[in-house]
Amino acid sequence: MMELTVNRSTKDRCPRCAQGGILSDTTTGENFCDKCGFVLSDKAAASGPEWRSFSKDDGTDRARAGTPTSLAMHDMGLATVIGHTDKDATGKPLSASMRSTIERLRTWDNRTQVHEPIDRNYRQAFSELDRLKDKLAVGDAVIEKAAYIYRKALEKGLVRGRSISALIASALYAACRDTQTPRTLKDIGIASNVKRKDITRCYRLLLLELGLKMPVVDPVNCIARIASKTGLSEKTKRDATKILKTAEESKISSGKDPMGLAAAALYVACVANGENKTQRDVAEAAGVTEVTIRNRYKGLKVSLDL
DNA sequence: TAAGATAAGAGGGACAT
DNA sequence: ATGTCAGTCTTATCTTA
Numbered sequence: 001m002m003e004l005t006v007n008r009s010t011k012d013r014c015p016r017c018a019q020g021g022i023l024s025d026t027t028t029g030e031n032f033c034d035k036c037g038f039v040l041s042d043k044a045a046a047s048g049p050e051w052r053s054f055s056k057d058d059g060t061d062r063a064r065a066g067t068p069t070s071l072a073m074h075d076m077g078l079a080t081v082i083g084h085t086d087k088d089a090t091g092k093p094l095s096a097s098m099r100s101t102i103e104r105l106r107t108w109d110n111r112t113q114v115h116e117p118i119d120r121n122y123r124q125a126f127s128e129l130d131r132l133k134d135k136l137a138v139g140d141a142v143i144e145k146a147a148y149i150y151r152k153a154l155e156k157g158l159v160r161g162r163s164i165s166a167l168i169a170s171a172l173y174a175a176c177r178d179t180q181t182p183r184t185l186k187d188i189g190i191a192s193n194v195k196r197k198d199i200t201r202c203y204r205l206l207l208l209e210l211g212l213k214m215p216v217v218d219p220v221n222c223i224a225r226i227a228s229k230t231g232l233s234e235k236t237k238r239d240a241t242k243i244l245k246t247a248e249e250s251k252i253s254s255g256k257d258p259m260g261l262a263a264a265a266l267y268v269a270c271v272a273n274g275e276n277k278t279q280r281d282v283a284e285a286a287g288v289t290e291v292t293i294r295n296r297y298k299g300l301k302v303s304l305d306l
Numbered sequence: 307t308a309a310g311a312t313a314a315g316a317g318g319g320a321c322a323t
Numbered sequence: 324a325t326g327t328c329a330g331t332c333t334t335a336t337c338t339t340a
Contacts, residue, residue, distance in 0.1 A: 255330080255331080256332095257331080257332070260332080288332080288333090289332075289333055289334075291332080291333070292331090292332060295331090
């Protein structure tokens with residue numbers, strides 16, 4: 001059963017078609033338009049105050065709370081920095097000699113924070129991760145997970161000889177798998193500009209070296225994603241879910257690409273409900289080919305006695 | 307124009323050597 | 324470690340309704 005919570009509290013209109021309201025899908029964490037299926041990035045909702053609130057000109061805005069600590073920051077958001085106020089704890093100006101001392105400390109404080117190779121690596125990786133987050137519209141939990149995996153990988157020295165972008169992309173893919181967030185290798189490949197082959201190689205390496213255990217992705221989770229991309233009705237979605245359930249029971253689903261399976265089920269449900277979607281439409285939304293849909297379709301027909 | 311069929315090719319898992 | 328095999332998916336092309 002696909003839960004769909006309607007997010008009526010925000011009166012947001014879809015930025016693309018300006019007609020639909022914004023719904024959020026609790027299984028994938030995606031926000032999308034109920035009319036045209038446009039998927040929004042969750043950037044706006046997640047952006048908090050700046051993570052370092054020390055401003056250059058004055059030190060009076062103590063009201064800022066800052067963000068919680070995050071693994072997806074090179075120093076986990078915990079860095080202590082020396083402020084720029086040149087005042088002591090009681091607010092009195094510093095003496096000239098003390099000021100130059102502090103100035104020198106500040107310089108070194110900066111250098112140790114930014115210029116250590118490990119930190120540089122993290123910075124680069126996590127800025128890449130942030131980019132991917134926007135492109136793929138995944139939730140914060142997935143990003144945290146990906147960052148965690150990446151840190152583990154770096155500790156084990158797995159980055160040597162591999163590109164950071166490939167590593168971070170596969171860490172993100174692993175995080176998606178782990179959190180049951182349906183994103184395909186293809187999605188991540190496109191977003192990260194890393195070849196699918198490289199991602200899979202790194203991904204397997206991560207599983208091997210870190211001893212990760214990944215749950216098999218449930219095709220049911222894929223349905224919501226494809227359906228929202230193609231703008232299908234709730235009923236079709238429910239029917240497709242039912243079809244998948246029976247297909248699983250007749251064990252034709254094992255070893256098959258879950259996206260292809262979900263796409264085929266949706267296609268069957270489309271035909272049954274008289275929704276005018278071609279195989280191509282569904283295939284494109286699912287990121288598989290029409291041939292794959294046809295093949296799964298054949299298997300589905302057997303299990304449903306059509 | 308959509309749907310079905312067929313063939314060639316790639317990549318990876320299982321298994322044996 | 325390396326090679327082979329069965330099975331899956333993709334791409335491309337042709338046919339059918």
